[in-house]
Amino acid sequence: MSARITDLSRRRFLNGSLMIVAGAVTAACSTDPTGTSSSGAKTTLNVWFHAYGEAGTQQAVLRYATAFTKANPDIAVKVTWVPGDYTSKLNATLLTDAAPDVFEIGDFSESLARRGQIAALDDIYGSEKADFNDNAINSVTVEGKLYGVKSLDDVMVLYYRKSKLSKAGITPPDTFDALVAAAKELTTKKNKGLFLGNDGLGDSPIVAVRSNGGDLVSDQGKAAFGSAQALEALTGLKRLHDDKSLLLGFTTDWGDPSAFTQNVVPMQWCGLWAMPAINKALGDDFGVMPWPAFKAGGTPVVRVGGWTSCVNAKGKKVDEAKKFVQWLWIQQSDLQKDWTASYGLHVPPRKSVAATADKLSQGSAKDTVTLATKYGKANPGTWSSAVSTAFNTAAAKIVGGQGDPAQLLADAVKKAQTDIDKQLS
Template identity: 30%
Template sequence: MKFRFTAVAIAAALIGVAQPSFAASISISASSTGKNLELFRKQLDAFEKATGNKVSIVTMPSSSTEQFSQYRLWLAAGNKDVDVYQTDVIWAPQLADQFVDLKDAAKDVVGDFFPSIIASQTVNGRLVAMPLYTDAPALFYRKDLLDKYGKQPPKTWDEMAATAKEIQEKERGAGQKDLWGFVFQGNAYEGLTCNALEWVKSSGGGQIIEADGTISINNEKAAGALDRAKGWIGTISPPGVLAYQEEESRGVWQTGNAVFMRNWPYAYALGNGADSAVKGKFDVATLPVAKDGDTPSSTLGGWNLAVSKYSQNQDAAIALVKFLTSQESQKQRAIELSNLPTLQALYDDKDIAAAQPFMPNWKPIFQNAVPRPSASAKVKYNEVSSKFWTAVHNSLSGNGTSAENLELLEADLTSLKGDNW
């Protein structure tokens, strides 16, 4: 199903936004993951036609870690070449001072968004970014293979591993030599922080740093969760998973070479694309837990749009942000890319439900999602995450035991914290 903007829809998105009296040339930095850039270009073309402004895209790598590093360099230098930044949900506290306060510009629409997502982008009373789409990962599973072997979607990590191993071995024995049981994001970057937080939290091991600032990661349940994941490497997960990010995982999955995958909603639409070997053969479920009765834990993700305070065309940039986060734009994004809307009303939209039947069921997944400790660590979050994913990657790679690495991590985080975060 394709979606077309109407002149009325574009005008509605731009109501209340100051328009420059001249045609402005602005730029937006955007992630290259999946078909994000392709859809952005279509929407930017509609914006250009309606406003007379010109918008160019600054292409960013798919790795959020690399994006953040580049953003921080540009903003620290007062870069005027980028007007609008596509930002990760966790960056607001770290980059807030470099962005324009959008509270006044968004006052007519802010009540339409999920309050928790608006809160995540509000720093010291300033709305530093508008929510573009939200994110929470799920367990993708090959429904055809589970049905073939009489299996149900797993509820626990051990059940997932056992099912993955059994199907992997039987399918390989039948000739599918490249099949693996489970792929995830194991590279040393922000994505591993998300994966490992889910393993730890769903095992009762806490959230790395708790809401009150307490460093909680050095505990037996957390170490046990990492040990469990280490056991997947080379058995149900390829050794190369230690270098996988989202797109590498999706590549294995979409060619039909994995039973299970942990990934974000964007992979759903792509998995059902015309060129996908798994089209119509899979479904999604909540991520597993350590034992029955534990609460599933999906990391809260999502992307937003912020206006640089160094932009020389702030009115046009704000108009673009409101347009791209409007109901019409988010509806198109949901239908074509399976990105989860940040506007509450769209979860009752019949067109979205028809195009993406899984989406209404995803609402409780992200409503109960686990936030990364960016609010606790504040401007030090990036260092916290880097130290955490390094400790996890070392554990998965066999460089020290999980218990040893978490003990060292606790010492490093204690030193980083100092008197306060």
Template identity: 30%
Template sequence: MKKSFKQWVGVSTTVIMAATVVAGCGSTANTAQETSKPDAAATANAKPFAGKTISLVTANHPWAEAIKPLLPDFEKETGIKVNVESFFEDQLTQKLTVQFTSGSATPDVFMYRPLQEGKLFFKNGWVQPLDDYAKKDANYDFNDFSKSAIGSTTVDAKLAGIPIITEQEILYYRKDLLEKAGIAVPKTLDELQAAVKKLHDPKNEMYGFVARGQRSPLVTQVSSFLYSEGADFTNGDKATINTPEAVKAFTTYGTLLKDFAPPGVLNMSWPQAFGIFAQGKVAFLTDANSLYKNATDPAKSQVADKVGFAVFPGGKAGSKPYSITSWGLAMNAKSGNKDATWAFIQWATSKDVVLKTQQKGNPGARASVWDKPEGTTGFPAELVPIIKESAKAGVDHDRPTVISVGEARDAVGEIVQKVMTGETNIQPVADKANQALQAIMDKDKTK
């Protein structure tokens, strides 16, 4: 029989207290106060954190909109008051950076982008490692999270946050065009290139392929090409974007955009790429599955009922799309309410709550929720098996995992854009970019 949250949080209270002691959380007075509480059985029917208030900062994101209506239930069961503030992405990063730099104890818990600012936050000591909370509570079922999602939120072998939103790169295609031309859905990059070439008809405003072409935005999407050819941005403490496999991947992506994309692709990020696909002018698009509504919503797309989904095509190393945590929840290392903060994170990322937020179209990281029919109602039926398969095979990052992410993305993006603008001798370009990425990585070691 399913436990109520009150029972569930009661069982977990002793684990939270133990983790608080192990992690060195809070003041001595706080620790004494927590250890004087009744045991788990006694607290099962009580509000273990009555009178506590925590602050939550979120992005203006669908997950935040899905979690806010659920907060009264959490507050009623635990006695914890949750004060919420929401910001646009760039404002969020700026606010957190300013507050953490000043040593602020608030917010207690916050949304963050693990692969964009996660390493910076962790290296600066702004994030509380959550290993002793999450991994030692059997009731939480930490192993239910996908391996790649947890990989995204792990820094230096420490759990810096808990995944709340995941995404993978997939292939979008026009079902009607492939059927008319007698083309099978591409399973390899070679097949994709052949299909793109066959369907490319620019005289009639039909283009074979589109994806992100802007220097920085393209990096996340070319990453799946990179992994599927057996390459990566780095190997240990060495930059590796100039290997033969990496150069092949960058050349494939860049050539697809140079020869078969609509005009202006050099300046396209995902809104423009999806926009022209939705106008019915492109046969194939590779991008994040989380953006699928831009292609399937009749209010946005002229081809809403003609869109198909497929696992990212395989290269030399098979199909290896990125499968990442795009957003996570983290705890402020200076929070004075770490026990209550973990109770919130634990609740917000529990199976029951992930099910509810996922039903609103927020792709979560718990395998058990994806395995439930009711857990997939927020997604097109054809997309669900693609997501599940991609998550199993995926790589846990979609950009170089460095502190200076922006600089690293510019270095990588430069290679692809050179291909897009007609450069044929790419090796020297890749060598120069590799030196730049190596310098960035070496600089990270001093931070």
């Protein structure tokens, strides 16, 4: 459920009752606290979710909302299910009186907290704060306060076919050089060796920089991807393109495992969410590995994303909204387990819930969780669309041999820093 790809290939428009609101297609359903209508409630919360692609997710959300209203009859919940470009629709609506009371966001946006759009939620965590994993806490912390509650962690890794690598005499690559060599060796006249995304990049620029000891944005708010380590790693990615070992322009993008399960490629960057489908198609003929260390002195990298529930600080129902978020994502461990394990596969941010998640306790799923714990990296809170675009545009030109790599990165850093400064001002 990576935020970056939800509005593209992996999230699909869902069938159901739809209505048009301010030009945006949404599906809205309300809980019924009285059994006949929502008029018995003193308050109705508008809660936004992006349109998850996994079957059963919309029904699950409505079921959770109904259970909340049953426990809190004075608060009804209108679930607004938003397909398409969720982030753009959310950002536009937050500027209006129609802004939702509770909404989820993908990679956490620090600027929402800094401009007072989302409420601090320290008071609803209480003693349960210690039960959330470090990533779930650190990713929503701004100047010492917590501005969201993580609902799920998404983990992204490299999948590989055990039989294909074994037949070629290849061990799972543990360095970038080995990954390049493996992708080239596994490329044939009919198939490519590796799928990173239809653009040939996917998350590879981000994880490549970090695998060489580089950073994206420093703790001091400085764009850091213009470093020598970043330049070396991004220039290295060009080798995969020069070798023509990457699958490009497939029918689905990297968030969907079809290229891997349909034997189009023996290695693919994808998420834990796809593992049930992969297991169904391939049995145990697959394994997972982190993005390998670029070279000695670097470190393997696993990208950790996910979704976070936030409260609109400018709304008129902040207390009720906090109560809903606390009830659902902090108090209801059974619902958290259902949400992360019944629709695709994800990691519960609550350590106690993760420890009892049977589907994560064995095989490649367990391996993925172990890799995330050891090598997991989340994007910084200042990694906005503008910053990401500047970085990825430069990376695409570098791997495509379009210009001087150092100058391309330097220009991208300037653009990114301008946006970061706006966020932090």
